[in-house]
Amino acid sequence: MNTLGIGLIGTGYMGKCHALAWNSVAATFGTDIRPRLVHLGEVNETLAKQRATEFGFEKSSGDWRAVIDDPDVQIVSITSPNQFHKDMVIAALDAGKHVWCEKPMSTGLQDAEAMLMAAERTDRLCVLGYNYIQSPAFRQIETLVKNGRIGRVTNIRVEMDEDFMAAPDMLHSLKHRAESGHGALDDFAVHPLSLLQRLCGLPVEVMADAARPYETLKDAHGVDKKVETFDIASALMRFRDGLTGTLIVNRSAWGRKGRIALQILGTEGSILFDQERANEFQLYQRSDELEIQGFRTVLIAPIHTPYNHFVPAPGHGLGFNELKVIEANEILKALSGKPARLVDFSDGIQIERVVHAMAQSHASGKWTSTLG
Amino acid sequence: MNTLGIGLIGTGYMGKCHALAWNSVAATFGTDIRPRLVHLGEVNETLAKQRATEFGFEKSSGDWRAVIDDPDVQIVSITSPNQFHKDMVIAALDAGKHVWCEKPMSTGLQDAEAMLMAAERTDRLCVLGYNYIQSPAFRQIETLVKNGRIGRVTNIRVEMDEDFMAAPDMLHSLKHRAESGHGALDDFAVHPLSLLQRLCGLPVEVMADAARPYETLKDAHGVDKKVETFDIASALMRFRDGLTGTLIVNRSAWGRKGRIALQILGTEGSILFDQERANEFQLYQRSDELEIQGFRTVLIAPIHTPYNHFVPAPGHGLGFNELKVIEANEILKALSGKPARLVDFSDGIQIERVVHAMAQSHASGKWTSTLG
Amino acid sequence: MNTLGIGLIGTGYMGKCHALAWNSVAATFGTDIRPRLVHLGEVNETLAKQRATEFGFEKSSGDWRAVIDDPDVQIVSITSPNQFHKDMVIAALDAGKHVWCEKPMSTGLQDAEAMLMAAERTDRLCVLGYNYIQSPAFRQIETLVKNGRIGRVTNIRVEMDEDFMAAPDMLHSLKHRAESGHGALDDFAVHPLSLLQRLCGLPVEVMADAARPYETLKDAHGVDKKVETFDIASALMRFRDGLTGTLIVNRSAWGRKGRIALQILGTEGSILFDQERANEFQLYQRSDELEIQGFRTVLIAPIHTPYNHFVPAPGHGLGFNELKVIEANEILKALSGKPARLVDFSDGIQIERVVHAMAQSHASGKWTSTLG
Amino acid sequence: MNTLGIGLIGTGYMGKCHALAWNSVAATFGTDIRPRLVHLGEVNETLAKQRATEFGFEKSSGDWRAVIDDPDVQIVSITSPNQFHKDMVIAALDAGKHVWCEKPMSTGLQDAEAMLMAAERTDRLCVLGYNYIQSPAFRQIETLVKNGRIGRVTNIRVEMDEDFMAAPDMLHSLKHRAESGHGALDDFAVHPLSLLQRLCGLPVEVMADAARPYETLKDAHGVDKKVETFDIASALMRFRDGLTGTLIVNRSAWGRKGRIALQILGTEGSILFDQERANEFQLYQRSDELEIQGFRTVLIAPIHTPYNHFVPAPGHGLGFNELKVIEANEILKALSGKPARLVDFSDGIQIERVVHAMAQSHASGKWTSTLG
Known part of the structure; x- marks a missing residue:
């Protein structure tokens, strides 16, 4: 070996x-x-x-x-x-x-x-x-979307929220200074965008707004300091072929701990996912009989590879750290010359260009192309 | 009498x-x-x-x-x-x-x-x-917000979704023609805006986008007809005092039947509500002890007036039609010279001006004032 | 007319x-x-x-x-x-x-x-x-069960819980005295049994236990008084043809407001219902494709008659009082000579015999026939 | 080292x-x-x-x-x-x-x-x-119960359900033969009992019933074979000090994948847990203000040790296999002479005696002591 x-x-x-x-x-x-x-x-x-x-x-x-x-x-x-x-x-x-x-x-x-x-x-x-992108639930979602299970995607919404910067009494820190970047857009937006990249491609044009919950915060010496970054950002997105969507990120959203909430709406059905309950997703299919149409909650199971490599029984759940184990395995597959599911530098820079365009559009107040 | x-x-x-x-x-x-x-x-x-x-x-x-x-x-x-x-x-x-x-x-x-x-x-x-606005759950939410229970509101999101215009095989109809208006903005946006009006006031500036799931649909004779209205719309909103938010409406969202989903984020907590489960709301308070912080699901109860006039026991639930009974009672109160909770024409026209500004901003691609 | x-x-x-x-x-x-x-x-x-x-x-x-x-x-x-x-x-x-x-x-x-x-x-x-029994959700559940949608029922569980007798500081009252009856069995058990009667018939043999959360409570004069009734009861049930089930009732279950939770398990699927969210039910079908098997949450809609007589759009919900409107309509149907869905005295006495047998089995500590 | x-x-x-x-x-x-x-x-x-x-x-x-x-x-x-x-x-x-x-x-x-x-x-x-017993959520639940957070426990219910033996077309196998044991009681009951052991001690008297969904199943040769084990079992339980509860286990419950559902009801509140969503639990406290009383959903966070050793951020979740990592750490602690949280043989045999008493009570139709 x-x-x-x-x-x-x-x-x-x-x-x-x-x-x-x-x-x-x-x-x-x-x-x-x-x-x-x-x-x-x-x-x-x-x-x-x-x-x-x-x-x-x-x-x-x-x-x-x-x-x-x-x-x-x-x-x-x-x-x-x-x-x-x-x-x-x-x-x-x-x-x-x-x-x-x-x-x-x-x-x-x-x-x-x-x-x-x-x-x-x-x-x-x-x-x-x-x-x-490695999560078994997200992989299954991607497969369903790619197989046309919900038809053509017509509207996509993604929110990423945590609350580690929500407290009014937190001290002013590096993360509140402009040198640390734009704020929530930098911290969070790449994650949901990495999911969109696989589901429907990245947006070609964006229009963003941003805000901060506190104009000033006290530093360790009790002095009011201006907050320069934006803990909250929202963006309208336009994709190829007329698809539109929204992205909202917030690092000051009380009660949200690791929320990445996806709503994927298509011509034949809808899919919902929330990273806070990462071991399940929801699917609605219009083809179901009318009396029993509804969102079904699918718990991840051995059929949702690579969950089967961790547990042979359904419904037992993976943790956040185990996503990294899956990613490491993809790397080993790539090194063995097998097809692998990874974000390389070329994919990654496209994600970051979108974030950059969002920040620019916030500054200019105008729709901004992500294609540079 | x-x-x-x-x-x-x-x-x-x-x-x-x-x-x-x-x-x-x-x-x-x-x-x-x-x-x-x-x-x-x-x-x-x-x-x-x-x-x-x-x-x-x-x-x-x-x-x-x-x-x-x-x-x-x-x-x-x-x-x-x-x-x-x-x-x-x-x-x-x-x-x-x-x-x-x-x-x-x-x-x-x-x-x-x-x-x-x-x-x-x-x-x-x-x-x-x-x-x-008459729902006991929403009344309680409004009271919590007004009493500062979640502090100052820092971010507000509202989505209204149904699926009655989602089917790819539906016939082209009046609702697809420009003469019926802008589309989902007209049909839906006034509802969430009536809630925002009470919670945080209406936005002063908006930036909207809109889309249609189908470019054409067949009419009763099998002829392809252009769809002129927009079943999907999203808007960035700016309120007074730096508050920002988003509004998304969609009448082609498979699986959504009467969704009006509110997320109200504040400096001290958050509140969630969804009209599809109208007899409950969720509250997160940062003041709770750390070990047991979480969103609590509050079922409406006699303490949430006027639920008590319908049922003296908690958790039994009101239906959609009963909101109208409450509204009728507010009218009778107003006619008796008592304070009443109603949307009058002066409130109503402000709501409609916001919808109008959203449609305009979609057309112009620019941030648009709602103040006329 | x-x-x-x-x-x-x-x-x-x-x-x-x-x-x-x-x-x-x-x-x-x-x-x-x-x-x-x-x-x-x-x-x-x-x-x-x-x-x-x-x-x-x-x-x-x-x-x-x-x-x-x-x-x-x-x-x-x-x-x-x-x-x-x-x-x-x-x-x-x-x-x-x-x-x-x-x-x-x-x-x-x-x-x-x-x-x-x-x-x-x-x-x-x-x-x-x-x-x-009049609720549109329960009617649909009954139809699904009767049409064999979940196959033969193999296990049935029902819980009814409220918390109006949960407080340690409540005063000793009539409901704590033996003359008011057995306790939760009398107050609650008839409701879930009325549902079972329609789904799978009533049990033929029962084995119950009961308990009280407080041995004594103070009366209005501050005097400790013995509690004689049972706020908590549980029963094992045997039906015809080998079906077994459980019934649990509790009027001192903190947090439960109007819970009637049904779990109906069959050879081809399962159905879940909770009266606290009475406008929805959940269905699992083993015939669904493996990748997307899960409990679907069905919101009541016009197809679930008689909801359509209240609201022509899905997902808007009925309230508790509206169940009585449906019941009144069934009475008018019966008076017009039409088939009606009602519990008559002959059905009702069978329900009460089961409750009686449960109380007896608690007293004797033995399996007890409900057939008199 | x-x-x-x-x-x-x-x-x-x-x-x-x-x-x-x-x-x-x-x-x-x-x-x-x-x-x-x-x-x-x-x-x-x-x-x-x-x-x-x-x-x-x-x-x-x-x-x-x-x-x-x-x-x-x-x-x-x-x-x-x-x-x-x-x-x-x-x-x-x-x-x-x-x-x-x-x-x-x-x-x-x-x-x-x-x-x-x-x-x-x-x-x-x-x-x-x-x-x-190692799960951070369950540890926190245990702490809450032990600290009297929900007062004295008055009623406890636990269900463990999976569906790996639910299919009507499965082949008759060892698990259907009496030599493999009683059935679901042996497979499952020890798990919920290990939780009860820590929460409120084990029951002192039990009364159980059991059933099988299929009387016969075909073997690999298409021959009908009698099913001798019981895939479904339910028990009434009596603990010390008047506490009562129920235990239900079922390995033929369609749609349930890894359900261990706990309901712990006390004089001051209630706690709910389900292993299918193992990274959260629910708490209701009667001491909350009336307007906002409800079950709160607590996501596990670093404060719920030992989650913090896996992830420093809340809401990211652990998987089933990570419970075993925690258990291994407890063993290492024990070997270092530190207090450890483990089930030793003396604890374990008490759990198994309860299961044995349940099987006996099913056979005899009588309340059975678990104390041997």
Whole structure:
């Protein structure tokens, strides 16, 4: 059996999530290639050592370049803060490594373009970490849509909401400053757009608005500071062939914890999904007999691959972290030359161009093309 | 006890709904004024006679003017097609009658303005039939919002969806022709806007888009005819004081039967409501202890007046028609000089101006003021 | 058009509910027979007069016998406390009136048997007020079951829960004394049993247990008093042909307001219903394709008669009181010689025998036949 | 850091689940003890070898005794069919190994008693695999109940339903023969009982009934064979201090996939849970203000430990397999001398005695003590 030497940069939320995925993927899927957890990089060297032991890595470093330079490393998981993605990705690719970089590509379109160029000059795998497309429920939804099960899609709506920036008494922080980006659009919009990309393609024209719940917040010293970012954004979207839709994102929506709510309306039926209940989706079919027409709630089951690799019985549910295990398996499939379901840099930059166009349209108050 | 002589014009869906309300309101509320069902008007004289017997009216006519001229009639329920509202309302007011006219005021803003002028030159009651504001659940929601229970509202979203125009094989009809209006905006938008008007005021600026699921449909002769109206519309809304929101209406949304879904997000909590489950609403409060924070589903109960006038026990539920009974009671309260919860012509025309601005912004592709 | 002279005894919850039904039934259904609200009886004469005006009755009396003796009265709605049912029903039948008596028949089986005998010696209509069987959702469920849509029923579960006797600080009252009956079994069990009677017949053998949440409660003087009734009861049930089921009733179940939760499991599918969301039911069919199997939530629609008589559009919902309007219409149908859907005294006594057998089995600790 | 040598017997559903848990527990929890996957036993030697590679075990054997005898193995995960548990557990304990054995202990009470005796003569850890007690939602429910959040529990109901034995055309198999046990009681009842054990203790007296959906089924040769087991069972339960409850299990309940539905009713509130939506629970508190009383749906969040070890953000959800990771961590805690949340053999046998008493009461038709 082949092994794949894993390097991991970053040990935060996503770093741990990658580590768990690399630990579980072979046992879950019985993969041809078995990951070997080689080298963990984390700026705090002591922490790096501790996490390496916990996560099962052989080596650790305080310098991410050591991970990339390690000859035993063949793929680098990059889970550092977004502003470091560009340099790490380009260095890794130039060193001949495969790359699995968490979304978004970077903090600005220009950096993302540079990353795409680096990707285009290698034959290495360049994957962006878009785990929501991996969910068995979403895969089934995509299949239903593609098989025409709800006919032609006529209207699509997506909302992504959390409440981690909702509290009136939170302190003014980096996320409230313009340098951190536009706000909710940057934090969230790429996720629902990655779903739309697979369902109906990305919008070609957008018209967005944005708002902030608080004009000022106090900093740690009790001083009122202006909030410069937008925790709330909404957009009208026009797709090819007359399809329209809406996207709403909000990181100050009390009560919403991990909501990504999709409504897909078609000429023959409708599909609903909410990431907060990720193990089910709802389908309405107009072809059902009139007396018993209704949205059916489908619980994911072994028939909804790759759920079957986790549990052989229906209705037992997968967790968020297990989406990453599925994504890791897709990477191993790609490396084995099999068809794989992944967001590469070329797909990813299109998503980010849409976000950029939304921010622009908010600034200009005008419909804006996403095609650059 | 005083009686109130009722005239009713129209015997369709809303005509019957008014008739049922006038039949039940005294028994339900023990009103000071007792309605006396005097005169029913309906263009088909035979049908008028039959319905008068069924509905309990003393007289019937094939001519609506006979209803208005009847000296025993003190208030006229107008439930005819929208294009007739103007003439009927003005005639009724000029004859010194009170008016309860189904929404929308008319088919165009100009007619509505004429109706408003007629209203302003009388002291008669001029009520528009906006029953959704009467629901006990919505009343409680409004109270919670007004009492600051969810703090300051920071984002508001409303969707109204049905599927009666969703079928690909439906015949091309009047509703597909431009003469019937803009489409879903006209049919639906006034309802959610009547709710917003009470919760946070109407938007001052809007940006809308619209679409149609089918470019052409066959007529009764099998000939392809162009669809001119828009079954789908979405709008970005800006309110006073920085509040933003979205409104989406769709009369071709498979599986949706009477959906009016509200999401009201505030600095201290959130409220959710869906007219398809009109006897409940959901509330999230950030002040709840962390371990048990969640959306609570509140079933309407006697404490949520005027539910108590229908059933003394909680959780038994009201139906759609009973909203009209509540509205009739509000009219009787107004006629007794008590404070009443109603949409008058002055409120109503503001709602319709917003719809008009949305249609304009769709045509122009620009943000449009609703203030005229 | 024929009229039917209505007498009503009682002006409480159910009295008002009957009055509303008699006021609305003709307008709702366009009935052949039009009710004429003749005579209202209520022990408090002043209240009787007031309610007669509100409810639209021509006359009122402080003596129920005056209602029964009134020659203009052809049917008597009996909504007085249960202990008076027997005398009133027998007197009404003996006076040649039709009877619509609220459930249960009486406070003991012996009285009920006497009422049945009185019914058997007349040709008058003897109806018990079991409104839950009238719900459009339940009617559709019954049709689905009878048409074999879920195959043969293999297991049935029903729970009825409210919380009006849940508070630890409520005062000791009549309902806590043995003279008021067994407790939740008497208050509630007849309702779910009326549904089972139509779905799968009544159980032939039962085994019940019962409990009380509080051993003692304080009376108005602060004195601890023993609770003698049982607010909680559960029963195992055996039906003909090997079917088994469970019935659970609880009038001290915090949070439950009007729950009647049915689970009907069959060889080909399952059906779920909850009276707290009475305008919908859920159906699972094993014949659906595997990828999209799930419980579908069906909202009641015009196809689910007689919902269409109230609203011509789906998803708008009926309220609890409207079930009584449907029941009144069934009575008018029966009086016109048409097939009607009603619980007569012969059906009703069978329901009460089951409740009696449950109470007995609780006392004896043994499986008990319901067949007497 | 200490390591713990893992032996695993069995590679089916639960075998894989244990393997995944041992692979992930250190990375998830940053445990003091790091598992070392030493030896995998599986009767098919080729399969054993393949799975050992996939699961990351160093060695494999076709003979389970080799696993137990391996000096590098310190704990043995036993996931073989139930009839082999006794011999394996006793051999492992006698060899000085810790044991983590999947529930139920064995196929009969006598074997379980022998296992308990073996456990009592060692100081090794003897854990039964009851993963549902590990769920963050259930842990929070237990805490709420123990802290008196819903007052004293007055009524408890639990249902466990799946549909893998619901099809009328399934073939007659071992599970339909008496030698496989009683049926659904054996398969399912231990799970809900493990939850009750923690919430309110086990029942002291039970009264059960059971049924089968099909009297006969065809075998592979098309021959009708009698079904001897019971796919459906229901029980009345009496606990100490007057508490009563019901338990219903059904492995032929169409549409139910992994339902374990709990209703816990108390003097101050109620709690609801369903394993099919395992990442949430519902709480009703009578202390809430009347206008906003309702069941709140709480999504699991970092405050509900140990969810925080998997994801630092709320609402992202855990999957079924992750319960086993939590259970593995509890074992490591126990081995480190820390308090741990586990079902040991002494707890487990009490659960199985209740199941046994239920089966007996079904046979005798009488209330049966669970205390032996």
